[in-house]
Amino acid sequence: MSYNIALQFEDGVSRIISCDADELVCDAAYRAKINIPLDCRDGACGTCKCHCESGSFTMGVYIEDAMTDEEADQGYVLTCQMKPTSDCVIKVPASSAACKTEVGTHGSHLQSINRDSATTVSFTVKSERPVAFLPGQYVNLLVPGSKDTRSYSFSSAPNRLEQSFLIRDVPDGMMSTFMRHKAQVGDFMMFTGPYGSFYLRPVQRPVLMLAGGTGLAPFLSMLLWLKDNPPAHPIRLAYGVNTNDDLVELEQLNALKAALPDFDYFTTVVDAASGHPKQGYVTSHLSAHDLHDGNVDVYVCGPPPMVEGVRKWMAGVGVQPQNFLFEKFSSTNETGAA
Numbered sequence: 001m002s003y004n005i006a007l008q009f010e011d012g013v014s015r016i017i018s019c020d021a022d023e024l025v026c027d028a029a030y031r032a033k034i035n036i037p038l039d040c041r042d043g044a045c046g047t048c049k050c051h052c053e054s055g056s057f058t059m060g061v062y063i064e065d066a067m068t069d070e071e072a073d074q075g076y077v078l079t080c081q082m083k084p085t086s087d088c089v090i091k092v093p094a095s096s097a098a099c100k101t102e103v104g105t106h107g108s109h110l111q112s113i114n115r116d117s118a119t120t121v122s123f124t125v126k127s128e129r130p131v132a133f134l135p136g137q138y139v140n141l142l143v144p145g146s147k148d149t150r151s152y153s154f155s156s157a158p159n160r161l162e163q164s165f166l167i168r169d170v171p172d173g174m175m176s177t178f179m180r181h182k183a184q185v186g187d188f189m190m191f192t193g194p195y196g197s198f199y200l201r202p203v204q205r206p207v208l209m210l211a212g213g214t215g216l217a218p219f220l221s222m223l224l225w226l227k228d229n230p231p232a233h234p235i236r237l238a239y240g241v242n243t244n245d246d247l248v249e250l251e252q253l254n255a256l257k258a259a260l261p262d263f264d265y266f267t268t269v270v271d272a273a274s275g276h277p278k279q280g281y282v283t284s285h286l287s288a289h290d291l292h293d294g295n296v297d298v299y300v301c302g303p304p305p306m307v308e309g310v311r312k313w314m315a316g317v318g319v320q321p322q323n324f325l326f327e328k329f330s331s332t333n334e335t336g337a338a
Helices: 024-029 069-071 173-183 211-228 251-260 288-294 302-315
Strands: 004-009 014-020 051-052 057-059 076-078 082-084 088-091 104-116 120-131 138-142 150-152 160-168 190-196 208-210 235-239 263-269 298-303 325-332
Touching: 004 024, 014 190, 024 082, 057 076, 069 076, 120 173, 120 190, 150 160, 150 190, 150 208, 160 173, 160 211, 208 211, 208 302, 211 235, 211 251, 211 288, 211 298, 211 325, 251 263, 288 302, 298 302, 302 325
Parallel strands: 004 088, 208 235, 208 298, 235 263, 298 325
Antiparallel strands: 004 014, 051 076, 051 088, 057 082, 104 120, 104 190, 120 160, 138 150, 138 190
C-alpha cells in the first residue's frame, strides 16, 4: 500500500509524491528526485526535521538532540525516521530550488467551455495524467498564443484526469479574451503547479467557508473532496456576489448539499436592486453562533476588502476561530488564485 505525501516548500511550490507504507519519507522523496534536507539518516542530527500538518505516521528511533518531545507533540517529524500510515502534508523548511526540484508542468486539452453567466466562465481540461494537488490549491495556466500566465484555483477534485476552473470574464483580460473569442475544444493548454497554502486541513471541528465571487472555485474543490471523504463535523458555506449575474454553480452546490451529510450554504447579493432574499455582504447574515465560540476553522477566499471585512467582523463579535485561512485575489486583472 502507498500513500500520497504532499511536500510544501517555503517558496509556495508543492510536490506530491508516493510513499509506500514500509518506506521512509526521505527515501520516497529521493526516489522522486527531491533532495529534501538530510544528513545522518539515523535520527541523530535533526537536519531532516519538518512539520507534519496532517496525517498519521510512525516514527523510528531518534535522540533528543535531533528532536525534543515537545517538538514531536507539536507535529514535527524527522523524515529519516518517518513512515506514513495515511496521506500526509509535510512542510519542508527549504525552497524547492534548494531541494533540487521544481514545480510540475502539465499538458492538457480543452474539453469544454461554459459561459455560466454574463460575468463568469467555467472550463474543463483533460490532462495527460491525473493531477495531484491539495483541494483549494491553484495553478499557473499559460494563455495560449502568449508567454503570459494566469493563476486559477481548481474547482474540481484532485487526482483526476480532468481539471475544472471557474474564472471571472474580465473585459480585455488575456484569458477572458481567449475563452470568449478563440478557444476551441481540443486546444492544447499548459499549466504549472500546484501552488499555495490555502487548502483544506483535516476537518477536526466545524468549518465555515466564505466565498466572494469566483473565490467559490477552491471551495468547490474542497467540497467535492469531502463528498468522497465525509467529515464528522458540519460544513457551512456563505457565498457572496455583487450582482445576480455573478451567482453561478448553484446546481452543483445543491447536488453537494444532497450528497454531503451536514453541509449547507446560503448566497447573498450586494446589489440592492437584485431582488435576492439576502442582500449585502456575507457577514451581514452571519452571527457569533456561526463561529461556535471559537471552535471552528474559517476559510475565506475573495477580494482583499472581503478578507479584511471578515477579519473586522470576527473582531467585532469578539470571537476568534481556532484557525483562520484565507486567499486574496484580484478579479480586475486576472491575477491571484481563484
